[in-house]
Amino acid sequence: MRPLENELKYLKLLSKQYPSISKASTEIINLEAILNLPKGTEHFITDIHGEYEPFVHVLKNGSGVIKRKIEELFSNTMRENEKKALATLVYYPEQKLDLIIKKEENLEDFYRINIYRLVELCKYASSKYTRSKVRKLLPEDFKYIIEELLHESIDIKHKQCYYQSIVDTIIETDRAKEFIIAISKVIQKLVVDRLHILGDIYDRGPRPDVVIDTLMDYHSVDIQWGNHDILWMGAASGEKTCIANALRISARYANLDIIEDIYGINLLPLATFAMETYKDDPCHCFIPKISDQNVSTKEKSLIAKMHKAISIIQFKLEGEVINRRPEFEMQHRLLLNNINYEENTIKLKGKVYKLKDSNFPTINKNNPYELSKEENEVIEKLVSSFKNSEKLQKHISFLFSKGSIYLTANSNLLIHGCVPLNEDKSFMSMKIQGKEYKGKALMDKMEAISREGYFFKENTTQKQYGMDMMWYLWTGKCSSLFGKDDMTTFERYFIAEKESHKENKNPYFKLREDEKMCEKIFEEFNLDLTDSHIINGHVPVESKNGESPIKANGKILVIDGGFSRAYQNKTGLAGYTLIYNSHSLQLVSHQPFTSAEDAIKKESDILSTTEVVEHKAKRKTVRDTDAGKILEQEVKDLKLLLLAYRKGLIKEK
Incomplete structure (x- = not known):
């Protein structure tokens, strides 16, 4: 027990809340009873990607x-x-x-x-x-x-x-x-006592706003940011490359309604610029992925032009950040320098490729990363719209207040993508502001800088660096949210040969079957070596090809099973979720959800299969949780207060 005399100042403050022996004793009895209750149920969901109907249903059931x-x-x-x-x-x-x-x-x-x-x-x-x-x-x-x-x-x-x-x-x-x-x-x-969202609320699906509105009304939730979330967080901060990327993805999936109708962002300047600049260009490489057959040919054509316009703006803006931040080590992504504009080819890694599209009316071949006057006007207007969207700012503020890059909760490490590793299982390092960071420290530093990008004063070096870091988290090789060495967006649009599209995953994804590697990560995050798990999303588990979401003998659980319809052909499922109650850890796989209307009228439910990953011989109680550790400390403090009352060091009121 701590020396009583050293604690008197704190105990006097505590005595204001518990002014007598009887009140302090009653609270000790109450807390001890709570500590022996069964642990509450935790619910884990990841990679929702705007698919609000199945998400809301899984939440409800x-x-x-x-x-x-x-x-x-x-x-x-x-x-x-x-x-x-x-x-x-x-x-x-x-x-x-x-x-x-x-x-x-x-x-x-x-x-x-x-x-x-x-x-x-x-x-x-x-x-x-x-x-x-x-x-x-x-x-x-x-x-x-x-x-x-x-x-x-x-x-x-x-x-x-x-x-x-x-x-x-x-x-x-x-x-x-x-x-x-x-x-x-x-x-x-x-x-459900607590809900954990392991990232990627945004992009691809129709209504991420409904997902966030639902989470804002939820009684107990935390969020681990995904790469698609940090992109929108950067966009809401006013970071131009993030804005261009968010718009490009929305155009790619013909999901501009979320931008214009839901968030009230004015796309007329972009549409007008695209129509004028690419009026005779079929933009065949930029035809959106549309499942809705009611979209007219004229509308598809307009979206394709907007898609190309914002993509070219994006490549230019990314060049500015890469040149501004040499420590990001992304100079190899300065691809506009490698284009031969006379021969319509590009040289990549020593090989010359023919471009599928060679109409670049806004690119100055002598200074390819310079925005044209019209492009600059478009992006400035978009920045203003993103920063002044009341609903978007409310949603992004919520992501900052409830979110983080990673979370340790009840001996589990929750992270969207990966812990960046080298091939030799050492933690990947990065120099930030002159200092080397790796492992947990790197992720902590990136999160702190990102928060400065959103919350710091306008037109400060700290805010600009923080905004640039959010873009890096979207696409950089040391980003735990991204987990690859490259994002080959340009190549996918402009080069037919798929060899150029390759994006190498971080070694973490090869090493995650290695239990020793998991234990090294547990040590890095101060977690118990025997009872801990790493819970990931980000990379869809191809269950239809026999891949298991359970890795490293149960130490890693990958619960991205394809909530997003775009991935369901690949996974053969419509998502995994994880339930952690006082008895067991249960992995639940879900079949596709038809609609809320069917669920209500036909009383149909999502067909789900539960697999017990781990069964606890001894039921876990509140005492075994993070909240229990806090309550145990409160009990110790109250017992010290009782002793102070009984010794007459503090008088009852």
């Missing part, structure tokens, strides 16, 4: 946790169709009730039966938590009522009338619909 609880609780008392109906009611209470109200003949009976079932399910889901924790999750309108129902037993004879009276009154006062909605949302919150 807790990757199948709610369905399992219904099965455990009602296995002998409900038919299968009734269980499906109850699950759908919990997932989508508002929409499901609207349908039921229209067709149900005896609505009062429906309300009564389902209120009883939902209360029982809520009791079951809340059994591992304290009353105070459950109380915090209850909606204000029904807080008292739900609490009474959760802690009264219908089996106790003299309480039956009381319990029944509450339910009858809910129905008679025409509040049954609102009550069912409220308690369903409480159940959704109770089945």
Whole structure:
């Protein structure tokens, strides 16, 4: 125990919160009880890429946790169709009730039966938590009522009338619909104690904004930034290369609606410039990837022109950053210097390639990275629009407040891409502002600098460096978010030979089957060598080709299984999620989700398969978690306070 006299200043402050022996003792009893409760359930999701409907559904059903609880609780008392109906009611209470109200003949009976079932399910889901924790999750309108129902037993004879009276009154006062909605949302919150998002909310899919709005309303969430997230974070900061990249990707996937309609960014200057500059250019290398057959030929043509215009601007802007930051070691990406504009060829790594597209009306071959006057005007207007988009800034502020490059949580290392390594298993290093960094220190430094890029004062060297670092995190070889040595964007657009498109993955991705390498990483991040895991996304697991998401004998779990439709042909799945409860670590694989409408009307759920990765012989309690360590320290402090009271060093109030 720490010397009491050295702690008196702190203990006097603590005594203001616990001014007597009885109050301090009560809190110790309360905390010790909490420490012995089962550990809360953690839910891990990654690489959502704007696919909001399957994401929201997986969030609502807790990757199948709610369905399992219904099965455990009602296995002998409900038919299968009734269980499906109850699950759908919990997932989508508002929409499901609207349908039921229209067709149900005896609505009062429906309300009564389902209120009883939902209360029982809520009791079951809340059994591992304290009353105070459950109380915090209850909606204000029904807080008292739900609490009474959760802690009264219908089996106790003299309480039956009381319990029944509450339910009858809910129905008679025409509040049954609102009550069912409220308690369903409480159940959704109770089945998952904490949600971890392992990056790539943005790009490819239609509505990343809905994903972020959903996360902003979630009761407990953290985010590990993905490379596509940091790109948008840089764009919101006003970093020009990030803005150009974000626009290029949105044009590539014909997803400009997110830019213009959702974030209110004015694309007219870009569209006007593209139409004037590339009016006679078919821009055949820039035809967007469109699955929607309703998009007209004229619209495709306009998007292709905008796509090419912003791509050329991007290559020029990237050249500026590369020349400004020699420590990024990206001079080999200065490809516009290598073009022979007379012969329409480019020399790469000693080989000459014919260009598929050689119309470069804005490139000055004597100074290829110089923006034309018109290009400069377009990008300046775009910077202003990105920085002044209220909704975008709100979303990016949320990513900064809830996010980080990596997180250690309950002996797990959560990171989107990789821990950058060399072939010899040593940590890859990078010189930043004159000092060498590697491993954990490198990732910490990159995060700190990136935050300066968003939060520092305008027109300062710190802000500019931070913005440049965000672009580097998107595309640089030492970036843990990117995890490759190159991003061959130019080659993919302009060169037919696929050999030039090659992007070499960081050695981490070859070495991640090596348990010794994992242990080295655990040591670097001060994690337990025997009980820890690395949880990644970023690289889709090709399960249809036999690849397993479980690496290094269970020490690494790769949970990118293809939430994004763009990857589902490659993976054969529609995503992995991970559930970590007090008993086990469970990997859940999901089949494609049709639509929320089907889920509501047909009571269809995502078909999911659960594989237990690790089963704990001894159930984990709160004491075994990071939060438990904090509570244990609070108990020690309170015990010191009790001793100070009893020795008369501090007087009770």
